[in-house]
Amino acid sequence: MRRAWGWVAHLQQGGTTPWRDWAEEGRPGGRVLPGAQQLELLRRLNLAGRPSADLAGRVLEASAPGRGRPDLELEGAVDALAFGPPPVDPAGLPDDELLRVLASLLADDLAAAGLPEQRRPRSPRFWRTRYRLVGDPVLADPARAELVARGRPPGGRGSVVLVLGADLGTMLVHAWTARSFAEGGPSWRDWLEPLARRRALPPRADLAGTARAWASRVGPERVRIVLDPAELPRLVGVRRPLPGPPALSADGVDLARRVGQVLGLLAVPPRRQRLLRDALRPRLLAVPGPPLTVPAEHLDWVHARAVRVRATLLRAGYAVHGDLDSLLPVDRTGVPEPSDAGVLALGMRLLLENT
Amino acid sequence: MSTRVLLHVGTPKTGTSYLQDVLYRNRRTLAAADILYPADRFDAHFLAALDLMRLPWGGLEAEAVGAWDRLADRVRGHHGTAIISHEILATASRSQAGRALESLGHGAGAEVHLVLSVRDLVRQLPAEWQENVKHRQALTYGTFLDQVRDPQRESRIASWFWGVQEIPDILNRWGHDLRPERIHVVTVPPAGDPHQLLWKRFSLVFGLDGLDLDLEAERANPSLGAPETALLRRVNRAANRELNPSDYRPLVRELLAHQTLSRRTRSPRLALPPDVHPWTQEITRSWVADIEERGYDVVGDLHDLMGAPPVTQYADPDHPAEKQVAAAAVDAIKALLLEGARLRQSEERLRQELRDTQVALERSYLRPTYRWREKVVRRLQGGAVGRWLLAGYRRVRGRSSRSA
Known part of the structure; x- marks a missing residue:
């Protein structure tokens, strides 16, 4: 002893x-x-x-x-x-055991530091394009936040519903990313494998389902599928470009997921989500790393599912901005899953930043 | 500052639900005797335990934020005896236990007593597997026993099982800073002993003798037989991925397991496989020797921990009699049908209420001025000038609901 x-x-x-x-x-x-x-x-x-x-x-x-x-x-x-x-x-x-302790310490730091000061949004402009941004949350959320800050909040009489999407592989990664920063959940592999078995799409990546749900509320003529991000500023009535999806590394997202699990016992859900998004995410973005991609063994079913989504959207006859073929998965550089060693190294770096 | 704190940390399946139910329902009677059971809801101490141990629990943890500190504040603010009880506290680490004891006033004047109720492994092993099945697990009994018997204990099942069931280790983690006479080990009597015996032991330890308490249980954690547990495991395997935790709890755990399948008391009981029995005896002997050496206050008989001899007719839940499983399944379907019918009736009643409300609303809209105003607005919306006029009118009027 x-x-x-x-x-x-x-x-x-x-x-x-x-x-x-x-x-x-x-x-x-x-x-x-x-x-x-x-x-x-x-x-x-x-x-x-x-x-x-x-x-x-x-x-x-x-x-x-x-x-x-x-x-x-x-x-x-x-x-x-x-x-x-x-x-x-x-x-x-195993690194996973060390990560459990580390995630707890990072969650303590986040909860103690609190939320960063928020940028005050401009008061809403009277003359503005009425829109709603839905679909892929990693694409829609930053653009919507920027528009709100510029005095162009969503909603309003006769709003056009813009359903944002990308290739299905990217949307799956985005769905897991959004989940990791919101309610949390299983690891990338454990999340993806049950979906693969059922050939199912999670609601956050189900473009056809989102479009259908909005069409039933506002009518299909007011629903537009946006697959070309360059079209978005024009559709929401602004000239300056809008922010794209944050370039988070695979390890960064997994670290957020692990920290979020502990943070769930330190902050109520809305505050937890804001702490992860507004306090942790900027720090993760400052550390570049390879992004997450869909593992090769899943590409076949993802491709088949993307073909079905494309057919469903075509059949429904929504206005499309961009090419529906861009829903099909493309070969992207990245890693097929986060690594425990990488997540641990990133977490230690963040922990040491505060000392 | 409470002068005396009785901290009951487990173990699961030792009559804890019954004890907590009695304490919760009788908290006013207890308060009159200067005994605080600090709980505004039945599961208050469970939430506090989740908070202390930072344990996610299917979303329930969102209700647990800050729960331990609030509980400890109430205990410290009370002058008299306070009781805290939850069985998952058994799995706390040494530092979590240290933090808990300190927050309750240990070392600052409060007399903290640790209470651990314990039951033989012969009953605890099948009971823990069944608890796992009632918490969505789909692993077989054989796999569960293999994982628990693995000396490395690396699986989540094994680390949880030993965390809440390894009596000397729990006492080490929680009690190493307490005097032995302040550590009370309550043994659960063997099956077949009078039902009230366990309550008498609890009553003695918690100082409840002589109080006029309502002992009628409202909440309990009833057990299932072997075919019923096998059925539930199959249900988990089939429905887990599609059924949300918030739906699983009321429909599977409460309606199917607790309210329906637990009533089938004539089916073969879940038991320890006879070939595993000698292993439990070897472990228990070393535990009993260790606890006897430490000089704790034992309420009951430590030799109760050896458990009953191996069963002569073992009903293997991994290979159940399909006829019995089918009979249990029929009961389960019946219960779900009745619940479905109840929900349909409830839905129909709500639909009717909605229809009545809509009719009442329409009636108020039928006033001529409303129809006239509606027509004007519709016309104005049809053209750019009209929309501009309408917007101007609303701006001047200061209406807050411009958005549709």
Whole structure:
């Protein structure tokens, strides 16, 4: 046990020696010995930068939130007991275990920092084009927010409903991204695979379903499918270009998803969503990385589904801005899934930014 | 500051729902005896536990934001005895337990007592699998037992099971900073003992003897038989992906499991496979020896933890008698039909109310001036000049509802 306390002190002083190479003893420095996950995370933070004493203390006192493995003992530090989870060599812990602790700390930081000051929107112009922006949320939300800021809020008598879309692969990535920043949910693979089995589209990527729902409310003549983003400013009556989708990395989105899970216990849903969107997302955007793409094994069903969406939209006879063929998935550069190592590195970088 | 805090941290399936129901319904009687059970809703301590442990729970966590701190505030603000009880607290980590004890006044003058109610693994293993099935899991009993017996315990099922059931480890995490005489281990009597015996043990530990409490249970967590659990697992496998958690809880867990299938008490009971029995005995012997050594206050008999001998006729829920599953399925369909009929009647009643409202609304619209104004507006909207005039009129009038 004294060897373990020696290692704790070493880590608190910024040390990076792995547990298995550590031999010196130390005096107990707390009520209980921190878990292997917390100690290994602090070692990795020491490798990545210079965490403050306050951050080091927070890491050692943190608990991994949610369901998963409990705080683990260090292998060789305690006598073997007939009960409790088996002790581990912390260097052998999967990144996912360290990420649980890290997400909790980042969520604490976000909740404590609160929301950044909001840009005050201009008062609504009287003469403005009446529109609604729906469809792919990653395309529609930033454009709508910009229009509101310019004094052109959506809605109004006789609004034209603009259903924004892109190729189906991108829309699937956007749907998972929007979900990760809103209510959260499973990992990319765990989210995509049930959809693939049912050949189904989530509501956020179901362009035909969205158009149909709006057509039943306002009539099909007021619904337009927008697949060419360059057309959008003209359709909403502005000259200056509108912002496109934020260029988030795959690891960034997954980090937001993990932090959002913990944030769900620190903030009520609307505030959680705003903290993720307004406070965390700008920090994620500042760290570039490869975007997410649909894995190759899913391209066949995504293509088949896109063909069906195109046929449905053609049959319904909506006005289309852009080419309906652009719904078909295209080969994009990116990664087929986030990597735990990348998410951990990104999370540690954000955590160290605050110290 | 509460002078005495009784903190009941588990374990699940040890009569906790019954205890919490009695405490919740009798909180006024308790308050008269200077005992605080700080709960404005039945699941208040569950929400507080979710908050303390940062445990997502199918969206319920949104209602748990700040719940532990509010609970602890109420306990600290009370002068007398306070009781907190929820079984999932058993899985708290050492630092979470430390934070909880500190927030309740441990080390600052409050006398915190830890209560852990415990039951033999012979009953807990099947009961935990059944709880998993009632929480949407679709894994077989065999897979569950394999995961739980894996020494590495890396799966979520295993880490949760041992987190809430490994008695010496729970006592280590929660009790290492408390004096042994303030740690109370309440054993659940063997099956067949008088029903009131467990309540008497709880009553003794929580200091409720002599109080006039209403002990009629409104909430319980009833058990299912082997074919019923097998049926529910199949339902999970078939419906999980399409049924939202908010619908699963009332329809599957409450209506099917608790209100319908649990009433089938004549079907074979879920039990521990006889070949797993020796393994549980070996573990339990080491637990009992460890707990005896520590000098805790044991209410009941630690040897109750050894459990009943292996069953002679084992009903395997992974290979159930299909006739029994079919009979359970018929009961389930009947319950769903009756619920469907009730909802249809409710929908029809609401439709009728809506129709009545629409008729009343139309009647008020039938006034001649309304029809005249409507005609004018429609005409004006037909042309650009008319729309301009209308907009000007609305602007001057200051109407807030310009948007359609």
